[in-house]
Amino acid sequence: MTGANATSAGTPTTTTDDAPPWLRVQGVSVTFGALKALSDVSLSVEPGHIHAIIGPNGAGKSTLFNVISGLYRTTAGEVWLGDDELTSLRPHQITRLGLGRAFQNIVLPPHATVERSIMLGRHHLTSAGFVRTGLRLPSAVREQRLHAARVREIADFLELGDLFDAEVSGLSYGDRKRVEVGRALATEPRVLLLDEPVAGMNATESALMAEQLRSIRAGLGITILLVEHDMAMVMAIADRVTVLDFGTVIASGTPTEIQRDPEVIRAYLGSSDGISEAAPTATDLPRREQP
Numbered sequence: 279m280t281g282a283n284a285t286s287a288g289t290p291t292t293t294t295d296d297a298p299p300w301l302r303v304q305g306v307s308v309t310f311g312a313l314k315a316l317s318d319v320s321l322s323v324e325p326g327h328i329h330a331i332i333g334p335n336g337a338g339k340s341t342l343f344n345v346i347s348g349l350y351r352t353t354a355g356e357v358w359l360g361d362d363e364l365t366s367l368r369p370h371q372i373t374r375l376g377l378g379r380a381f382q383n384i385v386l387p388p389h390a391t392v393e394r395s396i397m398l399g400r401h402h403l404t405s406a407g408f409v410r411t412g413l414r415l416p417s418a419v420r421e422q423r424l425h426a427a428r429v430r431e432i433a434d435f436l437e438l439g440d441l442f443d444a445e446v447s448g449l450s451y452g453d454r455k456r457v458e459v460g461r462a463l464a465t466e467p468r469v470l471l472l473d474e475p476v477a478g479m480n481a482t483e484s485a486l487m488a489e490q491l492r493s494i495r496a497g498l499g500i501t502i503l504l505v506e507h508d509m510a511m512v513m514a515i516a517d518r519v520t521v522l523d524f525g526t527v528i529a530s531g532t533p534t535e536i537q538r539d540p541e542v543i544r545a546y547l548g549s550s551d552g553i554s555e556a557a558p559t560a561t562d563l564p565r566r567e568q569p
């Protein structure tokens with residue numbers, strides 16, 4: 279597979295042995311009983327972009343992420359990563375193809391250290407089995423060293439180096455979220471899915487996360503697809519934005535285009551009446567609660 283390589287320097291690098299893949303969602307529908315959570319949703323995520331999915335509560339954003347990462351099955355439609363169809367694959371197979379995901383609710387074991395937590399992301403890359411590792415065979419030891427070096431690089435890259443041996447349970451919320459991003463980066467993704475990366479963070483933590491997402495894109499060449507309710511963050515870092523409402527795509531474009539789109543304003547506010555130059559833009563929009 280492609281992805282980032284361990285180097286002796288502190289900054290991880292990315293191999294360039296093949297072109298970065300497009301992520302394509304084509305005509306995806308998902309139903310839960312009578313509920314249509316997604317209806318004929320299509321979008322393309324360009325390599326090297328930060329692409330945001332936004333929409334009011336219940337719009338289908340998490341369902342879409344769960345489809346892309348193999349946790350939910352589609353009723354119709356397809357998902358492709360480059361030339362690989364993901365639609366019927368299992369999550370670990372999708373991870374192997376280069377699609378990593380950081381979850382909104384942190385699932386890291388509380389007593390694990392930062393090092394152990396990031397290492398969890400490398401499980402599928404470990405070929406040395408339990409017995410070889412236990413016997414400390416040279417090949418297994420070599421492999422362990424490479425993984426350890428890579429984990430160290432990722433921690434340093436995310437400015438978690440000083441916390442390397444600390445237990446995750448003792449970290450601030452923002453640091454724990456960054457460890458979760460580190461775990462996802464350790465899977466060596468070509469495309470990284472981030473589920474509300476700044477939810478619950480204070481302003482300083484959000485600013486650091488935004489800066490690090492830009493670095494992940496620019497420094498590692500990793501495409502980012504994120505779901506986020508924090509509009510200021512989305513408008514500041516996204517190249518493209520896709521807006522979902524009631525399971526359908528109602529708009530797609532640059533942040534500036536999306537902020538002015540009457541359909542988007544209507545979706546968030548419930549009405550487009552009276553939209554004018556002075557009307558609120560999507561940056562100011564409140565969440566619409568589902569009935």
Ligand SMILES: Nc1ncnc2c1ncn2[C@@H]1O[C@H](COP(=O)(O)OP(=O)(O)OP(=O)(O)O)[C@@H](O)[C@H]1O
Binds near residue numbers: 341
């Ligand atoms: N496993 C499930 N079983 C039944 N209904 C579900 C399931 N997952 C999601 N839904 C429903 O599908 C619709 C879309 O939910 P989803 O969580 O994808 O929205 P969302 O845009 O992520 O919302 P939020 O911003 O509140 O997280 C909702 O009506 C939700 O109740």
